[in-house]
Amino acid sequence: MRMAISLLSVLSIVVVSACSTAPKVPAYQPTVMEPMGAVSPPSVPPMYRINYGDSLAVRFLYHGELNTQPRVRPDGQMTVPGLGDFYVAGMTTNEVERDILRRASITHRNPVVSVLIKEYTTHVVYVGGQVRKPGFVEVRPGLTTLRAVYERGGFTRVARLDSVIHIAWNEDGEYSAEKVNLEGVLQSGLTAEDVVLGPNDVVYVPTTWVADAGIWVEQWLIDLIPVREPNTGFANWDPPR
Secondary structure (H helix, E strand, O other), rough: OHHHHHHHHHHHHHHHHHHOOOOOOOOOOOOOOOOOOOOOOOOHHHHOOOEEEEEEEEEEOOHHHHEEEEEEOOOOEEEOOEEEEEEEEOOOOHHHHHHHHHHHHHHHOOEEEEEEEEEEOOOEEEEOEEEOOOOOEEEEOOOHHHHHHHHHHOOOOOOOOEEEEEEEEEOOOEEEEEOOOOOHHHOOOHHHHEOOOOOOOOEEEEEOOOHHHHHHHHHHHHHOOOOOOOOOOOOOOOOOO
16 A cells, blocks of 8 residues: 555656646747838829910810810910910919819809810920030920930030030020030039920030130020020921031
8 A cells, every 4th residue: 555655656746747847838929020111102293284385175064165175375375265365384284274263153153174185295405516416305304405415316526515505595585595514414423413404495515615605605606506485496497407
């Protein structure tokens, strides 16, 4: 009997020892995902702004007698029959719709209007002088003097990159000339120092250093290059061969 009790005691000790030395299973810990970086929304291109010569479609939902398809005139205006003239150059279609609604609401009940662009006018700049292929470049958003030059084949060997002439039109209808140091832009890589071009601008690359761009243009360029106001275009100009 004593032997049986002793055996039970030994077995109990062995079981307790085994339980105390068994490896402990760690408690379950759910995997926590690291938050991803903020995702930037896709960039939205800026809305197109109406330009001189663009053809528009003005449509009224309930007042068909006001429907029209005007073309933006050189003065930046268009005409809606029964409502008069509206200045639209440089505006978006949404802005034009709001202007038309404000005026139409005075004489018509609950007007609903939509403005669409039927045809876009193509504007160009002229690149001349010491470039490989002098000629025209279509104006696009962000077009600079350097980009325009390279679209015409780049510079010739005798081009004076630090005295490139840029001719543009002011709001008062007069042109202005400035000197652009494209050599500095190429050396520094700072494209912000370049000039963004507009309709009918002229870029001229000389062979000599220019001190005063305005005087230089009056003396050497005004009768040789197509300096035209933005709303006139180059349709009737015959470039020199």
